[in-house]
Amino acid sequence: MKNEKLTTDEYDALGHVERGAAHDKVNACVGRNAKRLSGLKMIQYGKDGRLALTDKGQQTLFLRRCIGGLRAVSADPAAKLDADVAVFLGKKSHIVAREEGGYGVTDKGRESLADIEAQDKLK
Numbered sequence: 001m002k003n004e005k006l007t008t009d010e011y012d013a014l015g016h017v018e019r020g021a022a023h024d025k026v027n028a029c030v031g032r033n034a035k036r037l038s039g040l041k042m043i044q045y046g047k048d049g050r051l052a053l054t055d056k057g058q059q060t061l062f063l064r065r066c067i068g069g070l071r072a073v074s075a076d077p078a079a080k081l082d083a084d085v086a087v088f089l090g091k092k093s094h095i096v097a098r099e100e101g102g103y104g105v106t107d108k109g110r111e112s113l114a115d116i117e118a119q120d121k122l123k
Helices: 008-019 028-039 055-075 083-091 107-122
Strands: 043-045 051-053 095-097 103-105
Touching: 008 028, 008 051, 008 055, 028 043, 051 055, 055 083, 055 103, 055 107, 083 095, 103 107
Parallel strands: none
Antiparallel strands: 043 051, 095 103
């Protein structure tokens, strides 16, 4: 099985590809990481030579945003979440809307955060 743990630099490269390039050349961050990300099937080269995110790459970035959102709500219940992240975390019962505004982290959300933190320590 392939090691699919990404570094911060690789996440940044995915973000650059997601936003798209203003010109034909890729930046240094993407250039350093393109081979590995392509091998993990997170980006692909088009017929015109441009890089594009695959569904797997988009899902990886979305999950990173969800983890960041869950951490933010855990630290500050009034933290702003993107609408799609809030809907996803709500459907998965990781957060609940509070009457006074913002979100609260559920027991399931706290368990997930604990699992994520434990995995991060294993790196």
